[in-house]
Amino acid sequence: MARIIDGTAIAREIRAEVAAQVAQLRAEGTVPGLAVVLVGGDPASEVYVRSKTRACQEAGMHSRLLQLPETATREELFGTIDGLNADPDIHGVLVQLPLPPQLNAKEFLERVSPAKDVDGFHPNNVGRAFVGDPQGFVPATPAGIMELLRRERIDTHAQHAVIVGRSLIVSKPLASLLMAPGANSTVTLTHRHTVDLAQYTRMADILVVAVGKPGLITAEMVKPGATVIDVGVTRVDDPSNPRGYVIRGDVDFEAVAEKAGAITPVPGGVGPMTIAMLLRNTITAAQRVHDRASRKAKAGAR
Numbered sequence: 001m002a003r004i005i006d007g008t009a010i011a012r013e014i015r016a017e018v019a020a021q022v023a024q025l026r027a028e029g030t031v032p033g034l035a036v037v038l039v040g041g042d043p044a045s046e047v048y049v050r051s052k053t054r055a056c057q058e059a060g061m062h063s064r065l066l067q068l069p070e071t072a073t074r075e076e077l078f079g080t081i082d083g084l085n086a087d088p089d090i091h092g093v094l095v096q097l098p099l100p101p102q103l104n105a106k107e108f109l110e111r112v113s114p115a116k117d118v119d120g121f122h123p124n125n126v127g128r129a130f131v132g133d134p135q136g137f138v139p140a141t142p143a144g145i146m147e148l149l150r151r152e153r154i155d156t157h158a159q160h161a162v163i164v165g166r167s168l169i170v171s172k173p174l175a176s177l178l179m180a181p182g183a184n185s186t187v188t189l190t191h192r193h194t195v196d197l198a199q200y201t202r203m204a205d206i207l208v209v210a211v212g213k214p215g216l217i218t219a220e221m222v223k224p225g226a227t228v229i230d231v232g233v234t235r236v237d238d239p240s241n242p243r244g245y246v247i248r249g250d251v252d253f254e255a256v257a258e259k260a261g262a263i264t265p266v267p268g269g270v271g272p273m274t275i276a277m278l279l280r281n282t283i284t285a286a287q288r289v290h291d292r293a294s295r296k297a298k299a300g301a302r
């Protein structure tokens with residue numbers, strides 16, 4: 001039976017570390033602030049956004065939620081982002097995805113100031129992450145997966161990591177992090193056009209699945225003893241559940257847990273780590289502004 005990786009507990013540790021850094025920054029006069037822009041009322045997005053703002057408050061950070069109607073125009077959303085880019089109380093800005101169909105996400109991700117882009121989705125940060133420049137912001141989900149592996153002492157060195165999915169938010173940055181010096185994995189990236197997916201997944205020492213198709217990965221597709229990281233979060237209708245739905249990952253958890261060496265559950269695996277790493281990116285953004293201001297103040301005093 002696989003060890004079940006407790007993402008909730010590890011995220012709690014990171015959030016406690018974040019809270020300590022927030023306290024230090026506050027003592028020096030900076031309150032880290034995160035702004036979340038939500039357009040429309042997608043029920044899953046509302047849940048995520050609420051957990052993000054709650055996590056900020058618990059860590060002693062300032063958080064602001066800006067809600068725009070489903071019918072918001074391009075100009076309205078540009079205006080909202082520009083306002084936050086210029087607001088000195090806000091260090092991190094994120095536009096919750098998905099956006100309604102009339103709005104093209106790319107335009108808005110590029111509008112967020114790269115210095116406040118704590119999601120790491122601006123091309124400037126995507127590029128920095130790809131070249132391994134630590135000044136860039138790494139997207140929270142892949143950063144959270146690396147942190148899970150590190151804190152669970154799962155060695156990535158010379159291991160074969162197979163990633164299923166090719167998203168900009170998870171798979172591409174994760175591939176880059178896993179193959180970087182220090183992590184040293186051999187990385188295979190697979191996606192919907194891959195012929196015979198199982199042939200690849202069975203070779204994985206570390207299997208990461210980020211597709212959003214419940215049950216995609218069955219036990220036969222997993223090598224005995226592998227580490228399985230399930231990034232899927234899909235709401236599946238379930239009338240027997242008081243909420244009317246349950247959250248399912250991409251992995252057939254019950255069967256795969258009997259074969260894998262370690263596995264992340266859904267919920268309670270990667271999801272909570274995503275939020276913890278978003279907070280960490282936000283304090284990094286605030287720390288940079290703070291350090292720049294205190295250097296200036298010192299130079300002025302001389």
Ligand SMILES: Nc1nc(=O)c2c([nH]1)NC[C@@H]1CN(c3ccc(C(=O)N[C@@H](CCC(=O)O)C(=O)O)cc3)C=[N+]21
Binds near residue numbers: 096119140266267269
């Ligand atoms: N601009 C932007 N940045 C994002 O980071 C972003 C986004 N848009 N759009 C949607 C995805 C998804 N995402 C999750 C965050 C937390 C959980 C999470 O905490 N999940 C809980 C369960 C939550 C529940 O009950 O629904 C868990 O897995 O234990 C899941 C998914 C961030 N995303």
